[in-house]
Amino acid sequence: MTILEDILRQKKKEVEQLKKQPIVETPSANKPVQTVVHTFHNTDRMNIIAEIKRASPSKGSIDMEADPAEQAILYEACGAGAISVLTDEAFFKGSLDDLRAVRNAVDIPILCKDFVIDKVQIDHAKSAGASIILLIVAAMNPSKLSELYTYATRQGLEVLCEVHNEPEMETAIDLGADMIGINNRNLKTFDVTLSTTERLASMVVNPETILISESGIKTRDDVMETAKSGASGILVGETLMRSNNLQELFNELKIPLSEGGRSHAR
Template identity: 70%
Template structure:
């Protein structure tokens, strides 16, 4: 079994428990939060989705003692385009409390980073203050993906649709996903290859699709490579969490976007 299989088994248990509980459906939201699908298209520089990440199965403990509000305010001050908050407890030491605290502290779009496979998780993410949810193509059938994708948009949420390979990208394209996240990490081996973004981005022909590259992004050269591949956003967790100079790192990451016919991908 892969790590993803283990995580999804745990999620089934959490969902069963969630359905026996009641939680406050009153959303912690801000009406003026930008839509990522629009705002990322309007910029001339790489958009950074900055992640609050205590730990991960592949990297172990990163910063268990992080103050999510302090970290979120730092990201906002540095010019993040959105903030990703890990809410998985078992594997990433996150929580929905982190998400709510961050929502109350900043005005940016917030991604609920979790393994969503049921509508009740979408309801909870919205109630906690998320404006975007993550749907991982590898985690479900195409029909279930479509059901959850449409449900999220009906709730006023955006969706980051994550892919890892050509078949998953084909599924995301058929879904007409507005925001596609290309994960450079192989889910089975945990190896990272930034050329994954270039390879999968080349399949996308819709100029309105926002492409976000995820995993393994450490340097300005990495970001330049991803921009040339057609990415308009990057999702960065560990590198920012470990950085002792986040403003300088953000400055490095704000490379010019490759627009129009110049893009290798589109």
């Protein structure tokens, strides 16, 4: 059994429990925020979705003592375009309470980073303050993906549709996803290669599609490589969580998109 299959098996159990729990509306959940699609289209520098990540199945503990609100405030001050909050507890040691704390602390878009397989997860994420939902193509069949994508967008949420191979990219394109995350990490082996972004980005012909490169991004050269492929955003977690100088790292990663060989601002 792969790690993804293990996670999804656990997630099905959690969904059944979640359906029994009342949805608690966070007072700040309806805080107005700019859409990521608009922001990321109208910028001349690489956009960063900065992730709050305590641990992962592949790396184990990263920073178990991290305070989500404090980390989010630092990210926003350093110039993050959005903040990703891992809310999976069993494998990543996060929670919806982390998301609520972040929503109370910052005014920028928040991505609920979880393995969403049911509408009830979307309802709870929105009530906690998420403005973006992650849908992983590998986690469900195309019919369920379309159902959840439509449901989330009708709730006024943005959707980051995540792919990691060619068939999944074809599914995301057919779906009409306006924001596609290319995961450089193989979800079955957890191996990472940035060439995945280059390979899959070449399949996207619609210039309106926002491409986000995810996983394995550590240096300015890494960012330049993803920009050349057509990404206008990167999702970075572990590198930021381990940094001793966040502002310096942000400055290094927020390269002019023109350096990547193309300008994304309109």
